[in-house]
Amino acid sequence: MTDSATKPIAIITGSTRAVRIGPQVTKFVHDVLAEELSPTPSGVNFTLSEVDIASFKLPVFDEEVIPATVPFMAQFAHEHSKAWSAEIAKYDGFVLVTACYNAGAPGGVKNAIDYLYNEIKGKPFLIVSYGIMGGDKASNSLKITLESMYVHVVETRPMLAFAKNEPITGGMAWDMIQASQGKLGEDSIKEWAEKKNDIVNGFGELKEFLTRPGGTTSG
Structure with a gap:
């Protein structure tokens, strides 16, 4: 974590599926947060960068060392591990945008987290x-995982539900069909506008954590 007056924050796209709406949801969140970057009264600035897990092409964890030992006692052997670790280590805080698959966190998100430890500890x-x-189930699962790694998960966790508009095929709502095709439906975008305050409030909690004395959970 940096001690400078600028705190870089990553907005992470969690979905790694070939057909996905993750980047579109990340853009929605980014657009909301871009309006919340005013410096704090103490002069601390915040920057936002999008990070897409899919771009790192991480296989199921394939290192022979335990991430908690990197870099102090061991080193990663593979370039994909090194690149992912180095990217995440650059940031002081994170906004994790995650889908929910089969009542749980996407495997790609959990796998990417399993490559980390010291890069996110205390952040x-x-x-x-x-x-x-x-x-909700993905959010709850990831909260448990991250907190076990001594990460501070802010209290507000926005949950964006797809619009339950008119069923088209097999009882599936139109916006859900669009999501399965990698498209974010207009009705969902309209409904999510009502969730903007949750996103802003959660970001405020993240910024408050970063500007308090110490700014880490590990002291």
């Missing part, structure tokens, strides 16, 4: 989930 996370029911 704050805002979890923003999306799905048919808003992704």
Whole structure:
């Protein structure tokens, strides 16, 4: 974590599926947060960068060392591990945008987290989930995982549910069909506008954590 007056924050796209709406949801969240970057009274600035897990092409964890030992006692052997570790280590805080698949966190998200430890230890996370029911089970699962790694998960965890508009095929709502095709429906975007305050409040909690004395959970 940096001690400078600028705190870089990553907005992480969690979904790694070939057909996905993750980047579109990340853009929605980014657009909301871009209006919340005013410096604090103490002069601390915040920057936002999008990080897409899919771009790192991480296989199921394939290192022979335990991430908690890197870099102090051991080193990663593979370039994909090194690149992912180096990217995440650059940031002071994180907004994790995650889908919910089969009542849980996407495997790609959990796998990417399993490559990390010291890169995120003591840093704050805002979890923003999306799905048919808003992704509550994915959010809850990731909260447990991250907190076990001594990460601070902020209290507010926005959950964005797809619009339950008129069923088209097999009882599936139109926006859900669009999501399965990698498209974010207009009705969902309209409904999510009502969730903007949750996103802003969660980001405020993340910023407050970063500007308090120490700014880490590990002291």
